[in-house]
Amino acid sequence: MVRLDKINKYYRVGAHSLHVLRDVDLEIEPGEMVSIMGASGSGKSTLLNVLGILDGYERGEYWLDGTLMRDLNERKAAHYRNKFLGFVFQSFNLLPFKTAAENVALPLYYQKVPRRKRNRIAMQYLERVGLLDWAEHLPSEMSGGQKQRVAIARALIGKPRLILADEPTGALDSETSHQIMDLLTEIHQTGITMIVVTHEHDVAARTQRVIHLKDGRVEADP
Amino acid sequence: MVDLDRWLEIWSTLKANRLRTVLTALGVWWGIFMLVVMVAFGSSLRAGVSRNFAGLATNSVFVWGQRTSMPYGGLQPGRHVEYDTADIAALRRIEGIQYLAPRNQLGGFRGGFNVTYGTKTGNFGVMADYPEVQYVQTPLVLAGRFLDDGDLDERRKVAIIGKGVYEQLYAPGAEAIGTYIKISGVYFQVIGVTGSLRTGGEGDRDLNMITIPFTTFQQAFHAGDRVGWFAIVAKPEYGAAKIEAEVRRVLAERHKIAPDDDQAIGSFNAEKEFGKIQTVFWAIDIVLWIVGVMTLLAGMIGVSNIMLISVKERTKEIGLRKALGATPWSIVAMIVSETVALTTVAGYLGVVGGVAAVEGLGWLIAHMPDSPLGPPQIGLSTAWQATGLLVVAGLIAGLMPAAHAASIQPVEALRAE
Numbered sequence: 001m002v003r004l005d006k007i008n009k010y011y012r013v014g015a016h017s018l019h020v021l022r023d024v025d026l027e028i029e030p031g032e033m034v035s036i037m038g039a040s041g042s043g044k045s046t047l048l049n050v051l052g053i054l055d056g057y058e059r060g061e062y063w064l065d066g067t068l069m070r071d072l073n074e075r076k077a078a079h080y081r082n083k084f085l086g087f088v089f090q091s092f093n094l095l096p097f098k099t100a101a102e103n104v105a106l107p108l109y110y111q112k113v114p115r116r117k118r119n120r121i122a123m124q125y126l127e128r129v130g131l132l133d134w135a136e137h138l139p140s141e142m143s144g145g146q147k148q149r150v151a152i153a154r155a156l157i158g159k160p161r162l163i164l165a166d167e168p169t170g171a172l173d174s175e176t177s178h179q180i181m182d183l184l185t186e187i188h189q190t191g192i193t194m195i196v197v198t199h200e201h202d203v204a205a206r207t208q209r210v211i212h213l214k215d216g217r218v219e220a221d222p
Numbered sequence: 223m224v225d226l227d228r229w230l231e232i233w234s235t236l237k238a239n240r241l242r243t244v245l246t247a248l249g250v251w252w253g254i255f256m257l258v259v260m261v262a263f264g265s266s267l268r269a270g271v272s273r274n275f276a277g278l279a280t281n282s283v284f285v286w287g288q289r290t291s292m293p294y295g296g297l298q299p300g301r302h303v304e305y306d307t308a309d310i311a312a313l314r315r316i317e318g319i320q321y322l323a324p325r326n327q328l329g330g331f332r333g334g335f336n337v338t339y340g341t342k343t344g345n346f347g348v349m350a351d352y353p354e355v356q357y358v359q360t361p362l363v364l365a366g367r368f369l370d371d372g373d374l375d376e377r378r379k380v381a382i383i384g385k386g387v388y389e390q391l392y393a394p395g396a397e398a399i400g401t402y403i404k405i406s407g408v409y410f411q412v413i414g415v416t417g418s419l420r421t422g423g424e425g426d427r428d429l430n431m432i433t434i435p436f437t438t439f440q441q442a443f444h445a446g447d448r449v450g451w452f453a454i455v456a457k458p459e460y461g462a463a464k465i466e467a468e469v470r471r472v473l474a475e476r477h478k479i480a481p482d483d484d485q486a487i488g489s490f491n492a493e494k495e496f497g498k499i500q501t502v503f504w505a506i507d508i509v510l511w512i513v514g515v516m517t518l519l520a521g522m523i524g525v526s527n528i529m530l531i532s533v534k535e536r537t538k539e540i541g542l543r544k545a546l547g548a549t550p551w552s553i554v555a556m557i558v559s560e561t562v563a564l565t566t567v568a569g570y571l572g573v574v575g576g577v578a579a580v581e582g583l584g585w586l587i588a589h590m591p592d593s594p595l596g597p598p599q600i601g602l603s604t605a606w607q608a609t610g611l612l613v614v615a616g617l618i619a620g621l622m623p624a625a626h627a628a629s630i631q632p633v634e635a636l637r638a639e
């Protein structure tokens with residue numbers, strides 16, 4: 001599903017550059033559920049952004065489902081994000097002026113699915129995350145856990161092959177975190193590959209494999 | 223562009239940014255409102271000026287007598303210059319004159335003449351004319367006919383009365399043609415009733431005027447050979463200015479006037495006046511054009527600015543849309559559509575408001591006696607053109623913010639907490 005080959009990434013900070021990812025090699029099989037752990041600033045989010053084609057890299061090769069992700073133009077990148085990937089963020093990133101249903105339906109808007117059909121599908125996914133009754137509510141009227149469920153429904157609606165979650169439980173209490181992880185695990189069991197960045201050991205413990213990052217290097221990958 | 227879905231998306235974002243939407247819309251609204259009102263005001267000014275000249279031949283010349291200001295050929299200055307029928311014959315020999323209409327007015331320019339019909343009396347100006355005068359100032363014949371050569375040749379006692387005269391002397395609906403009116407004791411048969419192409423003061427004067435044959439006038443009122451003034455239409459290939467000069471030269475020679483005595487003969491050249499008015503109209507158009515473009519430009523810059531601020535405020539939203547699969551083009555289309563929608567709707571409301579204001583202005587002008595302004599006009603085509611212009615303006619105004627929006631990187635956007 002995912003193969004990283006000596007990926008190197010730098011951030012330009014003023015005059016000098018910061019080497020954030022150093023020769024990262026990584027292979028993730030289809031249907032795997034993997035977590036990435038590491039100290040703050042170790043490059044977890046950066047790695048996830050590279051995997052999500054939200055960011056580029058300087059050296060190495062990134063193969064996604066057999067295709068080399070390199071020097072993509074914006075249209076191609078948009079296409080892969082839309083059809084192949086689903087994102088879940090720590091801060092939910094819901095559009096505040098849209099209802100839960102509209103937020104969930106947004107990726108389908110960019111697939112040019114007609115509105116009625118889009119809304120119908122959005123309802124199915126809201127039902128799946130247990131929020132059917134909240135469809136017409138704005139994000140400001142919902143709890144953190146509910147917002148993250150809406151975000152997960154949004155990540156799922158495009159039928160992605162790979163879901164990338166950056167600290168999906170980082171803003172939630174442990175009880176809610178547990179429920180969100182239940183949901184993610186359940187989704188994983190339908191066959192979707194999943195990569196979760198986390199600080200929490202009990203979150204990492206619920207994944208099949210843990211990748212440790214330290215100063216931009218992969219530490220232990222058994 | 224006729225994608226309902228996209229418009230719903232635009233509507234939801236415009237609604238989400240209410241204050242900026244209203245502010246932007248207000249700027250555009252005001253700009254277009256002002257533009258419409260100004261264009262209408264220009265047309266009003268034009269109509270006001272034009273109607274004083276309605277029906278007047280553009281290449282017409284008027285020549286009348288004044289007083290000499292220089293001694294010449296042994297004659298003292300201060301002499302009244304008066305024309306007579308011999309001058310008519312002399313002017314007829316001028317090659318470039320197409321129509322020559324010698325004229326007299328009974329009772330001078332101001333005073334009227336006592337006119338009676340049955341038991342009713344009125345005081346009206348009386349013009350003694352040749353039929354040729356109709357080529358100088360087109361009469362508006364409402365009933366009967368205008369003068370013809372037969373009237374002149376036979377010195378018929380016939381009269382054409384203005385509508386104002388008719389209304390004052392006749393019962394409403396009464397047949398005037400064929401009846402007899404008494405002008406200063408002499409009976410004339412009414413052969414025509416005229417209105418006027420002109421409005422305002424000039425028009426009123428036309429309506430309260432009686433026209434009789436020039437030759438009849440001379441005989442019936444013992445006016446002798448006198449000719450008050452000449453109304454002339456120049457042949458197009460000669461031009462009014464040239465004929466004016468030639469007529470003045472001929473008359474100066476005949477009346478022993480110093481060639482450089484400009485005071486002795488008065489003349490008016492409509493061509494020159496029309497030219498001046500054309501220049502004024504042209505200037506009005508230029509000013510309107512400049513002001514219009516400036517207003518539009520100011521509106522566009524305002525919209526562009528606010529959209530740019532809005533794009534910066536919405537960095538996160540745009541970044542997220544990109545993460546969810548929005549192409550740069552779809553982001554550009556979104557911002558440009560928002561801008562176009564905003565400018566078009568606001569601008570259209572501006573057109574509507576402007577037209578309403580113009581209607582109000584028109585009502586005021588219509589109810590203002592002797593207004594120098596004519597009815598203001600703003601055509602439907604102008605409104606459509608303005609709307610089309612707004613769409614283009616919105617498009618241009620949206621380009622810069624849209625390009626900025628499209629360049630937003632999803633990571634940058636999503637990092638900003």
Ligand SMILES: Nc1ncnc2c1ncn2[C@@H]1O[C@H](COP(=O)(O)OP(=O)(O)OP(=O)(O)O)[C@@H](O)[C@H]1O
Nearest residue numbers: 011012013018020039040041042043044045046047
């Ligand atoms: N846009 C950027 N410009 C410069 N430096 C950056 C940028 N983004 C990240 N960095 C730096 O790169 C390094 C890795 O950042 P990254 O966000 O990947 O860490 P992280 O492991 O996700 O940390 P955390 O656990 O705190 O989220 C950090 O030192 C960070 O300061």
Ligand SMILES: [Mg+2]
Nearest residue numbers: 044045046166
């Ligand atoms: Mg991070």
